[in-house]
Ligand SMILES: Nc1nc2c(ncn2[C@@H]2O[C@H](COP(=O)(O)OP(=O)(O)O)[C@@H](O)[C@H]2O)c(=O)[nH]1
């Protein structure tokens with residue numbers, strides 16, 4: 001499960017967005033964390049086809065830290081997998097592009113501070129020792145970039161360098177998405193046209209309604225899919241994740257895996273035994289399965305493929321893993 005930190009300037013609507021996404025009231029005090037299902041209509045369709053007793057979705061956790069980018073907040077955001085940057089695009093004085101730039105500057109400064117102390121430590125350790133030299137070089141390069149007010153993602157890092165940097169939980173290396181908190185019914189602001197436009201206030205208002213009432217009200221404002229769906233889809237893209245499914249009489253379930261993962265790696269998401277004892281995967285594409293009307297039907301139609309250890313799992317694959325431990 002991935003953790004998404006909600007970052008933004010004060011009063012940009014972070015907590016409102018958090019309540020809307022997680023359908024939970026916002027309590028004060030410590031950080032608010034909520035785990036939500038990744039919306040995926042395919043789960044219900046497969047469960048119906050295979051008459052599953054249970055369904056389960058992939059999950060993500062949203063983290064809203066009261067007080068925002070304080071030392072405590074920064075420490076919490078360092079532990080997340082991706083950042084959802086919220087900028088205010090409602091109100092006459094809104095300047096979402098400038099807000100995003102100043103947010104990014106804050107993240108760069110936070111990374112600069114932690115990398116700076118890393119450089120100092122590595123310098124002391126490195127005296128005459130080659131082992132620490134590579135580490136020091138990476139940190140110095142990172143420092144140079146941040147000092148020039150650029151995010152770490154602008155640098156070129158090999159796997160060793162990435163490993164060193166990730167030890168610091170750098171904020172500017174995390175994948176991010178930008179949410180423009182807009183006036184009800186508005187699209188993304190012209191200055192940030194690839195941001196996801198969401199009216200947090202409107203979405204928070206519909207969060208307590210039934211799905212039907214919510215979509216009706218949202219549709220009235222020209223909003224076709226709920227904020228949660230759009231935010232999660234964008235996070236999946238930013239994190240380079242795909243969804244595969246499992247189905248059967250017991251359960252239909254959606255799982256998240258890194259794009260490019262092999263069948264045994266995907267099996268490992270389900271259970272480590274399935275990866276260790278992986279023999280083969282039987283695979284049917286979601287659309288083929290729905291068209292065939294059942295797993296057995298897909299098999300009879302020749303739509304079931306038997307794949308080995310090197311198979312790279314695709315979005316929407318339905319897997320049966322054969323294993324022995
Ligand atoms: N008009 C309008 N007001 C909003 C919207 N989202 C949040 N607000 C208001 O802006 C203020 C700050 O929101 P909040 O979520 O607490 O911001 P945070 O400091 O980023 O957590 C509150 O008074 C909200 O009611 C929105 O989409 N439209």
Ligand SMILES: [Mg+2]
Pocket residue numbers: 014015016066067
């Ligand atoms: Mg707040």
